[in-house]
Amino acid sequence: MDRQEAARRAQSLREQIEEHNYRYFVLDDPIISDTEYDRLMQELIRLEEQYPELKTPDSPTQRVGGEPLPFFEKVEHRVPMLSLGNAFNEEDLREFDERTKRMGGVDQVRYVCELKIDGLAVSLRYENGVFVQGATRGDGQTGEDITQNLRTIRSLPLRLREPVTVEVRGEAFMPKREFRRINEEKERRGEPLFANPRNAAAGSLRQLDPKLAADRALDIFLYGVGAVDEALLPPTHTETLEWLSRLGLKVNPQRRTVDSIEEVMAFVEEWREKRPELDYEIDGIVIKVDDLALRERLGMTAKSPRWAIAYKFPAEEAVTILRGIEVRV
Numbered sequence: 001m002d003r004q005e006a007a008r009r010a011q012s013l014r015e016q017i018e019e020h021n022y023r024y025f026v027l028d029d030p031i032i033s034d035t036e037y038d039r040l041m042q043e044l045i046r047l048e049e050q051y052p053e054l055k056t057p058d059s060p061t062q063r064v065g066g067e068p069l070p071f072f073e074k075v076e077h078r079v080p081m082l083s084l085g086n087a088f089n090e091e092d093l094r095e096f097d098e099r100t101k102r103m104g105g106v107d108q109v110r111y112v113c114e115l116k117i118d119g120l121a122v123s124l125r126y127e128n129g130v131f132v133q134g135a136t137r138g139d140g141q142t143g144e145d146i147t148q149n150l151r152t153i154r155s156l157p158l159r160l161r162e163p164v165t166v167e168v169r170g171e172a173f174m175p176k177r178e179f180r181r182i183n184e185e186k187e188r189r190g191e192p193l194f195a196n197p198r199n200a201a202a203g204s205l206r207q208l209d210p211k212l213a214a215d216r217a218l219d220i221f222l223y224g225v226g227a228v229d230e231a232l233l234p235p236t237h238t239e240t241l242e243w244l245s246r247l248g249l250k251v252n253p254q255r256r257t258v259d260s261i262e263e264v265m266a267f268v269e270e271w272r273e274k275r276p277e278l279d280y281e282i283d284g285i286v287i288k289v290d291d292l293a294l295r296e297r298l299g300m301t302a303k304s305p306r307w308a309i310a311y312k313f314p315a316e317e318a319v320t321i322l323r324g325i326e327v328r329v
């Protein structure tokens with residue numbers, strides 16, 4: 001095979017492998033066997049060994065970066081990563097609804113209800129569709145560059161399905177199943193256990209050696225947009241989430257757009273009950289004003305948007321195997 005044919009074959013393999021990654025890790029709906037997937041991967045690895053110029057940063061073979069970093073670089077968020085005000089009961093929600101109507105000058109508000117994943121808030125930057133940088137929230141203005149570790153999250157596309165430049169916000173997390181597997185492994189080695197999946201995810205993403213992060217099956221859900229050409233944005237949050245999904249990003253499907261605070265409360269109660277069925281921990285429900293123009297009118301307080309609030313659930317009953325005995329906390 002000459003260089004030209006090799007380049008064409010490599011491009012075709014990259015596209016096939018990315019499509020299978022998307023189907024397996026984002027849609028949870030693979031259409032080929034692991035063996036067949038591995039064969040495609042091995043062929044691309046061999047081609048890239050033979051023709052190193054084919055080893056592009058967005059190649060699926062380049063998920064696990066190079067050498068361990070000495071430290072994490074700082075990253076200034078172009079658009080601040082905001083924190084959320086909290087609600088703890090129905091009265092807090094009614095107050096949020098009343099204030100939104102009063103300040104928005106409306107008597108009806110459409111909300112989007114989303115699960116609040118108990119993970120680590122991160123910001124991903126894509127330029128012309130290619131993943132170029134990922135950072136922690138930090139203090140909202142300055143975070144840490146954890147690009148190498150975020151690349152190892154298999155549901156994070158290294159290239160979007162359209163060549164757009166956009167910053168997206170989301171939560172990196174460790175599924176409960178993976179948390180149990182890692183703690184059982186630590187238990188066997190007599191190492192200290194992680195207290196909960198959130199600490200395990202944060203600990204994994206803070207590893208300076210990307211190979212260690214790659215050994216942890218982390219996942220990610222995207223839920224917002226930061227720096228973007230406003231012309232690309234649709235008029236509502238509902239449509240924004242659908243747009244992120246079309247780009248190939250993983251967006252949590254357990255969300256609901258509703259037209260009253262009563263329906264918000266129904267969603268909150270539904271997921272208070274259904275939490276244990278999820279394979280990841282949630283610490284609440286996030287309620288957001290759907291209409292982006294109304295959000296603009298509502299604006300922000302010092303650090304939080306007036307157009308969103310987090311309804312917090314009490315800590316999920318975690319069963320931790322401490323030194324071989326079950327401790328219910």
Ligand SMILES: CC(C)(CNC(=O)c1ccc(Oc2ccccc2)cc1)c1ccc2c(N)nc(N)nc2n1
Pocket residue numbers: 079080081082083084114115116117121169171223224225226286288305308
């Ligand atoms: C709503 C937002 C705070 C994200 N949004 C932003 O960070 C954000 C930031 C600047 C924005 O616009 C600005 C632009 C310039 C200046 C100030 C704001 C808009 C959104 C948020 C935070 C945490 C969330 C969570 N744990 N789970 C879910 N499901 N959703 C969440 N949503």
